Amino acid sequence: MLDIRSLSKKFGAGNSAFHALKSIDITIEEGEFFTLLGPSGCGKTTLLRMIAGFEQPSGGQLVLDGKDIAMIPPNNRPVNTVFQSYALFPHMTVAQNVAFGLEARGATPSEVAGRVDEMLEIVQMSHLRDRKSSQMSGGQQQRVALARALAPRPRILLLDEPLSALDLKLRKQMQVELKRLQREMGLTFIFVTHDQDEALTMSDRIAVMEGGTLQQVSDPRALYDHPANRFVAEFIGDANFLAGVIADAKLGMAGQPPVPLPRNEAANGPVTVMIRPEQVVVGPLAKDAITLNGRIETLVFSGNDTQASVRLQNGETLRLRAQNNLHAETTLTEGQRLQVSLPLDALRLLPQEAADAA
Amino acid sequence: MAEKRFDVTHMPGVATIAIVTFLALYIPVLILVVNAFNASDTAGRWEGATLRWFAAALDNTAFRRAALNSAIVALTAATLSTVxxxxxxxxxxxGRHIKGQGGIFVILNQPLLVPEIVFAIALMVVLAQVKQATGYQGLGYVIVAHTTFCIPFAFLPIRARLSGMDLTLETASMDLYASRFYTFRRVTLPLLLPGILAGFMLAFVISLDNVVVSSLIKSPGQETLPTYLMGELRRNLTSEIYAISALLLFASISIVAASWFVTRTRQ
Structure with missing residues (x-):
């Protein structure tokens, strides 16, 4: 549906030019909830603004339904935006805000009225249709902004961190509602956020961005379980990184004898071994695991689980999460010596980056 | 905040100075207004209230002509300067950053930088040539002159309003299929309106009470309210002058009050 082809954007010129986006390629499918995720300054908002038409690319194409729209002004693109600040027109009522896009397109008054009623119904704002936007709460403004952007039936809805101004409880509730709306109406959403939880819970697919480049594009589960590199592993969830060496399909780490790997995924040489803290097992495992000795340095109780920081014999630190289950066989105490096991199928071998060597 | 900051309102004598200043500013004006209602012919001796002087003023064709001229000049000059x-x-x-944007401010603020009398003399000399060349003697000269010095007064509230406006609103409008013109008409202009009204009213008041430029630019026989009052004063200080001054004062105050009200409520 939307083909982003080698899209790039640079601000400024010459040596001082800033490359906000460096040759991005993504294909977004019809009916998909697609999230652009990354820290601030990674280029996700620039990409969104280019799809909306507020910025012009320095190179590449934006092909929507087979047509390059990269140079088409925003008012001629079948794409609407829900802004971070909502940007509701303060001098208009809720209904007038929702009608705006339809009227600007020249819809007949009866079409406008019908569609406005329908949209207000969908976002459950019919009872406030004559309110001014300044007299509404953040959550209500959010719904109006959504109705306004959806009213002209855009091919794609762009959402620029729309939930970031809401408090936690409302945010969770809106996440569910947004997702439901998108699925029920079969809409295509491109959602920008820096919040990894939000991205994981709502998206069909996530593109992780950093420094103007795509780090990985996949579904939430694959992103979490099989991060492509250290940045993705660190940005999504919590991760341990340990040094390892591959030799003849065997992995050696932390001074232990090399263990044969189930699948030979990596070439010989040093690697970074990633494991999620919740995958670390306390105590020895019979097979297909690397068992290491260590000592608990710190324990942090956080309700449903306890996070322990274990100093391994070779000096590396391993963090683990243990569920606080009443019937758990072992209890952890600070200073305790223990064995921890790293199941082989929970290990991810990441290419070693320059930063890892330091 | 536990730390005590320097606060000028806590200094001794602040209230006294404020009250004295207030009285010094408004008592003379108040006396003038009272005199306008005084039945006595001589100021300073109260002989009961009357509307006689107002009636006399409204009956006076010279005053009526001056008032009409003032209204025409102020309305036209305020409209032009606001646009x-x-x-x-x-x-x-x-707009995109224009080369020499600082220069625009120098142009706009010319009336604040150049002494009014200097500007008036300069304009008089130039317009005298134009009058001779064209033979046109109408109010147009006064209107043009007033427009020039009203611009900065109209400009300030409008610019303040514009720079306080959320640019995302215009972006949102463009996103919702609106053209530039449609965006201006339905989003920018309505939101700017309080600023425009305030600018217009300010310009109107500035034009209404101008003496220096008007008296040097006007053609012989033409009068605006302030120049008419100046002329009358040279002859005789009558109670009718008080009444006319009071009328001018009321007009000015109501416009300023209205502009204040408009900017307050339409935020």
């Missing part, structure tokens, strides 16, 4: 000021404010805050 120009709006365009200038839009160009400065919305």
């Amino acid at each position: 120009l000021a709006t365009a200038a404010a839009l160009a400065v805050t919305r």
